[in-house]
Amino acid sequence: MNLKKILTWAGVAFLLFFLFSAPQQAGDLVNNILASLEGAAQAVITFMQNIFV
Numbered sequence: 001m002n003l004k005k006i007l008t009w010a011g012v013a014f015l016l017f018f019l020f021s022a023p024q025q026a027g028d029l030v031n032n033i034l035a036s037l038e039g040a041a042q043a044v045i046t047f048m049q050n051i052f053v
Contacts, residue, residue, distance in 0.1 A: 019026045
């Protein structure tokens with residue numbers, strides 16, 4: 001097995017462990033990530049609107 005495959009499986013195992021051992025915190029983490037992505041997308045949209053106005 002190569003190192004990339006081992007690290008991928010280890011990451012998946014860690015995520016599943018985190019999900020099952022702390023579901024509330026996992027949900028909060030996902031919500032925070034999505035909120036950050038939404039903020040970044042809004043910033044890009046605002047930037048593009050200011051360029052083309």
